[in-house]
Amino acid sequence: xxxxxxxLMQFFLEAKEVxxxxxxxxxxxxxxxxGVPFEEKYQFHFYGPYSEELSLRMEELCNLxxxxxxxxxxxNYYQYHYxxxxxxxxxxxxxxLDMPNYxxxxxxxxxxxxxxxxxxxxxxxxxxxxxxxxxxKIHTVKPKQKYSDEEINEAWQFIDELKQGLxx
Amino acid sequence: MAYKxxxxxxxxVFKDPVHRYIxxxxxxxxxxxATPEFQRLRRIKQLGTTNLTFxxxxxxxxxxxxxxxxxxxxxxxxxxxxxxxxxxxxxLCLCAALLHDLGHGPFSHSFEKVFKLDHEYFTQQIILxxxxxxxxxxxxxxxxxxxxxxxIGKTYSDKLVVSLISSQIDADRMDYLQRDAYxxxxxxxxxxxxxxxxxxxxxxxxVVIKSSGMHAVEDYIMSRYQMYWQVYFHPVTRSAEVxxxxxxxxxxxxxxxxxxxxxxxxxxLSFFSGDVSLAEYLKLDEGIVHYYFQLxxxxxxFILRDLCERFINRRLFKYVEFNPNKQMNEWMKxxxxxxxxxxxxxxxxxxxxxxxxxYDFYRPGEEEERLPIHLLMPGGGLKxxxxxxxxxESISGKKRTDHKLYFPKDILENIEDQKxxxxxxxxxxxxxxxxxxK
Numbered sequence: 244x245x246x247x248x249x250x251l252m253q254f255f256l257e258a259k260e261v262x263x264x265x266x267x268x269x270x271x272x273x274x275x276x277x278g279v280p281f282e283e284k285y286q287f288h289f290y291g292p293y294s295e296e297l298s299l300r301m302e303e304l305c306n307l308x309x310x311x312x313x314x315x316x317x318x319n320y321y322q323y324h325y326x327x328x329x330x331x332x333x334x335x336x337x338x339x340l341d342m343p344n345y346x347x348x349x350x351x352x353x354x355x356x357x358x359x360x361x362x363x364x365x366x367x368x369x370x371x372x373x374x375x376x377x378x379x380k381i382h383t384v385k386p387k388q389k390y391s392d393e394e395i396n397e398a399w400q401f402i403d404e405l406k407q408g409l410x411x
Numbered sequence: 412m413a414y415k416x417x418x419x420x421x422x423x424v425f426k427d428p429v430h431r432y433i434x435x436x437x438x439x440x441x442x443x444x445a446t447p448e449f450q451r452l453r454r455i456k457q458l459g460t461t462n463l464t465f466x467x468x469x470x471x472x473x474x475x476x477x478x479x480x481x482x483x484x485x486x487x488x489x490x491x492x493x494x495x496x497x498x499x500x501x502x503l504c505l506c507a508a509l510l511h512d513l514g515h516g517p518f519s520h521s522f523e524k525v526f527k528l529d530h531e532y533f534t535q536q537i538i539l540x541x542x543x544x545x546x547x548x549x550x551x552x553x554x555x556x557x558x559x560x561x562x563i564g565k566t567y568s569d570k571l572v573v574s575l576i577s578s579q580i581d582a583d584r585m586d587y588l589q590r591d592a593y594x595x596x597x598x599x600x601x602x603x604x605x606x607x608x609x610x611x612x613x614x615x616x617x618v619v620i621k622s623s624g625m626h627a628v629e630d631y632i633m634s635r636y637q638m639y640w641q642v643y644f645h646p647v648t649r650s651a652e653v654x655x656x657x658x659x660x661x662x663x664x665x666x667x668x669x670x671x672x673x674x675x676x677x678x679x680l681s682f683f684s685g686d687v688s689l690a691e692y693l694k695l696d697e698g699i700v701h702y703y704f705q706l707x708x709x710x711x712x713f714i715l716r717d718l719c720e721r722f723i724n725r726r727l728f729k730y731v732e733f734n735p736n737k738q739m740n741e742w743m744k745x746x747x748x749x750x751x752x753x754x755x756x757x758x759x760x761x762x763x764x765x766x767x768x769x770y771d772f773y774r775p776g777e778e779e780e781r782l783p784i785h786l787l788m789p790g791g792g793l794k795x796x797x798x799x800x801x802x803x804e805s806i807s808g809k810k811r812t813d814h815k816l817y818f819p820k821d822i823l824e825n826i827e828d829q830k831x832x833x834x835x836x837x838x839x840x841x842x843x844x845x846x847x848x849k
Contacts, residue, residue: 248764289782334735386568
């Protein structure tokens, strides 16, 4: 009961603040792909893996006052900042969650740009394909992003780092 | 003549209450409809348990899939001489539209949650695996099945093609909103689809709407908003879904604890063990599920028996509004009291949140979160819908979440320990109205 809400609260406790809905979507997806048991269902969308369930759950957490959402107007769009509230901390205290320690991974993910996380999450989405085909797929599904070979190599390295950290 | 170009001698039509007629001329489409995998969709209701609330909602995934096909057929007809549209993609679009829901199982939302399944995975499996559907698609040309799977999976290279089947104003939503409104009998959910189809314009990577058609799209967004609250999020339907999920949970728990079912639940075994093959998945339909629920009413296990009897006879849980921020202490007290009087709270005290449901609202969102609806302005530029429409702007970002606490009021009325019964009722009924799921 409300366990999935509590898992997200714990995520915000670790992340302190997340800037950008796209970034949030990709962070949770990447952690889920690496075995952290978030249960939000993802589908592939225009900008990579996206979970409507996560969007709605975030809306619930904000409406309940557990997460604070700040809306910042940019030239062509809005950007959102999220952080846990005191009510959220109290709510979280009532749950004994069985989650791996992923604090280090959250820190690393939070330090990357939304564009880079879009690349990483897309690569993880095609994890069943051989490496060369994943790279080909990136160019097929993301032609406008024009990811360079350097970025793709950096993303592979980043995925390995994240995995190793979780295994330790 | 190549199979992909083969036409039926004369056009076939399906009479349809929403689109009047569904027209088929392509041999490939006709053959796909005739496959066992597609015919199976007749035995899966589009709205799962909604018929327990709106008795007309007996329509199937088969009806809906044909409807989506028909809408895409009409869109393509309008697109055929427009820039950015490649008519070589026509058959691919039609096949993807027809097959987009092929992997849905019975009561798929509850099954997916309890057994950790994904109907989209099974859609891919049916299209790419050893099936009749796969055989037909590969007759079109080698690799065609993979292209259809990619369009449905939204990973196909041509984003315009993907957006016809899946976007915030796509053929899928336009069909289900109208069809669900028709079959539930509600008066909302209607919008001027003909007008929307006329103002849709293909661009390089998405379908956009000519700005003069904005009001038709506003109507569509309002219909979507109203249908979510009035039909899809209906609390009585949610009560039935809660009981359905708990039946599946209970049956799985019993299996894992070596319980001896009176009749071996053969069709469920792979679901319980978490290793479902495509053949086993395709065997399960609503008839089979109802058959087991009927049988389980005779089981020795009280919880399984009781929950099945509730589901079959529509003896649903009641509910109160619940605020997890303000009422967590009460909930914990209730949890303890339920245990003390011998009612397992795991099965009989259930919080259901709006995010537990599979439907979504229109979200303008942040840049690059999810592609919004774009208006094509007179100068040729694109503008996000809510930036131009006051109506859409006003319903975007409003509070639209809720949480309800479901429980069996009838059991609580017959508790022997009067003191505890009183305590429970004070907590539950002290929160406000108790709503009957009637």
